[in-house]
Amino acid sequence: MKILENYVDAMFRDFPETEEMLELKQTILESMEAKYDDLLADGKNEQEALGTVIAQFGDIEELKEAYSIEPEEREHSRKTVNINASGVKIRIDKDSDSKKLHISNDDDLDIEDIIEPEVKKKHKNRLSDIWVPISVAVFLLSGFVWGIWNPSWALIPMTALVTDSLYRFRRRKSLSSIVVPLAVAIYLYLGAWHGLWHPAWVIIPVTAIITSVFKK
Amino acid sequence: MDTISSDVIRGYNDTIILSLLNRGDSYGYEVSKRIEEMTKGNYQIKETTLYSAFARLQKKELITAYYGEETNGRRRTYYKITDVGRDYYLEKCREWALTKDVINTFIERNG
Numbered sequence: 001m002k003i004l005e006n007y008v009d010a011m012f013r014d015f016p017e018t019e020e021m022l023e024l025k026q027t028i029l030e031s032m033e034a035k036y037d038d039l040l041a042d043g044k045n046e047q048e049a050l051g052t053v054i055a056q057f058g059d060i061e062e063l064k065e066a067y068s069i070e071p072e073e074r075e076h077s078r079k080t081v082n083i084n085a086s087g088v089k090i091r092i093d094k095d096s097d098s099k100k101l102h103i104s105n106d107d108d109l110d111i112e113d114i115i116e117p118e119v120k121k122k123h124k125n126r127l128s129d130i131w132v133p134i135s136v137a138v139f140l141l142s143g144f145v146w147g148i149w150n151p152s153w154a155l156i157p158m159t160a161l162v163t164d165s166l167y168r169f170r171r172r173k174s175l176s177s178i179v180v181p182l183a184v185a186i187y188l189y190l191g192a193w194h195g196l197w198h199p200a201w202v203i204i205p206v207t208a209i210i211t212s213v214f215k216k
Numbered sequence: 217m218d219t220i221s222s223d224v225i226r227g228y229n230d231t232i233i234l235s236l237l238n239r240g241d242s243y244g245y246e247v248s249k250r251i252e253e254m255t256k257g258n259y260q261i262k263e264t265t266l267y268s269a270f271a272r273l274q275k276k277e278l279i280t281a282y283y284g285e286e287t288n289g290r291r292r293t294y295y296k297i298t299d300v301g302r303d304y305y306l307e308k309c310r311e312w313a314l315t316k317d318v319i320n321t322f323i324e325r326n327g
Contacts, residue, residue: 024267026290027244027293028267030245030290031244031245032263034245035249038249056262056263057264060264061264062268063264063267065268066269066271066272067268067271
C-alpha cells in the first residue's frame with residue numbers, strides 16, 4: 001500500500017541502506033500491511049485502519065537506538081583565534097553548530113560564557129562584500145582598457161572605507177560613519193575640480209587613522 | 217482506560233516477548249497479534265518497540281533469528297529463544313513476582 005510504504009520510507013530515511021536495514025524496513029512494512037488488512041476485515045473503514053496502523057508504528061528513535069544508528073552527523077567546525085595582548089591571553093572559539101562565540105582566557109575559564117553576536121546578520125549586511133569586488137573590477141577595467149591606472153586605484157580603498165562606515169552606521173552611529181564619506185567627498189572634489197589628486201589622497205588614510213583612534 | 221501506556225510497560229517488553237517465544241518460535245506480526253489478543257486489546261505493542269526488542273535480544277543472545285519457509289515470495293524471519301534466553305526469562309519472572317508484591321503493598325493499601 002502506497003501510503004504506508006511512503007510513511008515507512010520517510011521514517012527510515014536516516015538508516016543506512018544495508019541489506020539488514022532494508023530487510024527490517026520491509027518486514028515492518030509488511031507487518032503494518034497485514035495489520036491494516038486485518039482491521040479492514042474487522043469492519044473498520046480505510047481511514048480508521050490507516051490511522052490505527054500508523055499510530056501503532058511507534059517512535060523511530062527507539063529503532064535507531066537499538067541498531068546504534070547515530071543521529072545524522074552535521075558538519076562541525078570550530079574556528080579559534082588566539083589573542084595575546086599585554087600578557088593576557090584570550091581565546092575566541094566560533095562554533096559552527098551554535099553560531100555562538102565562546103570567549104575564554106588562558107586558564108580555560110569562560111569569561112563570558114556565550115556572546116551571541118549577529119554573526120549571520122552581520123555578514124548579510126556587509127556592503128563591502130559586493131562593492132569591493134566591483135570596485136576592483138572597475139579598477140582593472142579602467143587600467144587595462146583605458147590605461148587609467150593612476151587615480152582609479154583610489155577606488156579600492158575608498159570603496160572599502162565607505163562600505164565599512166555605512167555598515168557601521170547601520171549598527172550604531174559612529175564617528176567614521178559621517179567623517180569617512182565626507183573625506184571621500186572632499187578628496188573627489190579636490191581631485192576632479194582642482195586637479196589636486198596628488199596631495200589630496202592624504203586625506204583618506206588620515207581620516208582612517210583618526211576614526212580608528214576615536215573608535216576606542 | 218483505553219490501552220496501557222508504553223511508559224508503564226517499557227521494562228517488561230523483553231519479558232513479554234521471551235514469554236511468547238518460550239511457547240514456540242514466532243515472527244514479528246504474530247508476536248504483535250498474540251500480545252493484543254492475550255491482553256484483550258489492552259496492550260498493543262508498537263512496531264518500533266517490537267523490532268528494537270528483537271534486535272536487543274539478539275545482541276544479548278537471548279534469541280536467535282532464522283528464515284522460515286517462503287510464503288508469497290517472501291521469506292519470513294522467525295525468532296527462537298535460546299537457553300540463555302530461557303534462564304533470563306525465568307529470572308525476570310521471579311523479579312516480576314517481587315515487583316508485583318512491592319507495588320501491591322502500596323496500591324492495595326490506598327486503593
